[in-house]
Amino acid sequence: MIKRPTFHWLMVPALLIAPGLAQSAGPGDLLNGQIDGISKQVERRAEALVERKVAERTRERVVNADELPEKLQGQLSELLPVRTRDGETAFYETLQSDGSRAVARQWLITATAEELDRLRRPGVTILEQQKLEGLGLTVVRFQVRPDIDSRAALKKLLPELSERLDRNHIYSPQSRASGAVPNRAETTTASLCPEPVRVGMVDTLISEEHSAFEQAKIVQKPFLTVANQTGELTAPRAHGTAVASVLVGQSTAQSQPRLPGATLFNASVFYEGSEATSGATLAHLLEGLNWLAEQNTSVINISLTGPDNRILATAIKNLQQKGPMLVAAVGNEGPAAPPLYPAAYEGVIGVTAVDKAGALYRWANRGEHVTFAARGVNVPVAHPNGGFVQDSGTSLAAPVVTALLACSLPRMSNEQAIQALIERAEDLGAEGRDPGFGHGFLDDQSGRFKNQPAG
Known part of the structure; x- marks a missing residue:
């Protein structure tokens, strides 16, 4: 779930759109710092308005x-x-x-x-x-x-x-590639484990030719055909390339892939709709998950969100019974948004994003389904056209937790691997598990994860 663009220049028009919201805060509230929360709500409304207008104009342009x-x-x-x-x-x-x-x-x-x-x-x-x-x-x-x-x-x-x-x-990866900025920071990562783990991913296509993947082992399969149609849907690359670079890529010559010995199996299920939309149909998503279930993967990364669905819920339950752990981004719809799926399904490990200071990503969803937090703000990621950019979102935090689990599972059961992460998580919110951070922040580059525990 890569970040949304911000629209600070819309603050004044947005106040006109929501006068009741602006008038509801008295002087005392403003002095107590409540104006910050109101500003975020107004900005969120403004952003939603702009996105609706973009979608409407796109429909007007492409639909005859x-x-x-x-x-x-x-x-x-x-x-x-x-x-x-x-x-x-x-x-x-x-x-x-x-x-x-x-x-x-x-x-x-x-x-x-x-x-x-x-x-x-x-x-x-x-x-x-x-x-x-x-x-x-x-x-x-x-x-x-x-x-x-x-x-x-x-x-x-x-x-x-x-x-x-x-x-x-x-279902949508909510990629906002236009919001990315060039990566000017020299960020390095260290390997978490050298084992030849098998990791699954359902996302967009990955640009394997990128320099970040020179040492990576990637197996991809597209699921973009439509019955009774000739030709395939167009496959975007930005979101999958970014997520894969967090899992198995190198952002600098000094950095190491988190999983240098891994084989990454990627089910490419997302189509490019227009300049404003992309998505994966449930039918294609099921095909991708089905293929991943047959690859003997220990953990599957799902950096996408959408609505609750009876068929998807059944598929997720059946997949969990077969063994692989499922890690999913909780979404970027904001703190007040309802739960998104599959992260909110029972047994799925929902991951939210935090920045370097340990603050929650401003657009991250919250709720009881949040299991862990990981770094997902201003993260260096590979761009499909070459080079690196910094981007943000819960999509980029999920693969960090996926990598940590992949390193634990060769020596532990699923339950033991989760418990090991809970014990190593840094409690940043209210004491114990909370709707913002879950069990806490997993800093995979800290001393807590230098040596994976023996099973």
Whole structure:
């Protein structure tokens, strides 16, 4: 989850947008320092407004009503086409009432061959059926008529299957490459362990040709095909390249990769939508997780977020039963935002970001699902076009915890590895586990982690 851009120049217009907020603070509150919290809320509102305007202008620019199916033309303001590299429209993104994104009119369901017959109803078109053996699931992707494109309608149509279906949601790395600044600091990292560990990652494509990965062993597989379409979706590279550089890359000649002996398996699941959007459909995300489940990885890094989803929850639970630990960024939606997934699922290790001083990243999500904090602010990362930049976000903190676990698991059980990190975490918030820092800050470059404990 790489950082969001800031818009300090919008503070005055934002105050006009939210007069009630500005008037609610009396002189005493301001003198007590409350103006800082109000300013952050106002800035957050301003930033959200700008992002909505960017998305609206993008839709106006790239969507042509003549290209839409007749029944979808009435939803023009809520639709955004996603195209293949050949320029063909693969599907349409749509904004849901809860603010999440999904593939328009597409749903997924876990079903047996016998249950598949029950889907053959008027208004339902079966698009694809996949047996994901690594996840222990058979998933069917189907499309519905606009008049039955809701959970209530499908529950009435398919009452016996309604608890095992959900939308083909879209998950986002929230990459903000334009917010990155050149890396001028000479930051060095030390190796955490030399063992030949196997680590998984689900993200964008990685620019393997970057100098940061000269010594790295990276195996990638793209999951960007769309059934009944020719060609693949366009694969972005910035987010995955940045995250991978934290895991197995070198930022300077003096630094060492955190995991010099690792083999990194990367499932490339994110498509490039437009200059303002990117995402991964749930269907592609499941394919990527399924492949990683078959690579005998000890830990999987998931630096993406999205809504709660019945199918994803089942896949995560099944994946955990197979053995690999799952580490996920908690997200960059802000302290007041609701939990994001998969970080908020039980058993997933949710990671937040802090800066050099140990302060929480200003946009980091908070909640009981936060397990650990790690350095994720102004981190030197590889840029896909070469060179390095400094960037921020919970996406860049998650791979630090992934690396620490990968070094522990050859000698420990999953439970022992977690307990070892809890014992070495620096308690920065309220005493004990708290919604901001979780169990505490893991400084992987401190003396606490110079020697991995023997199991």
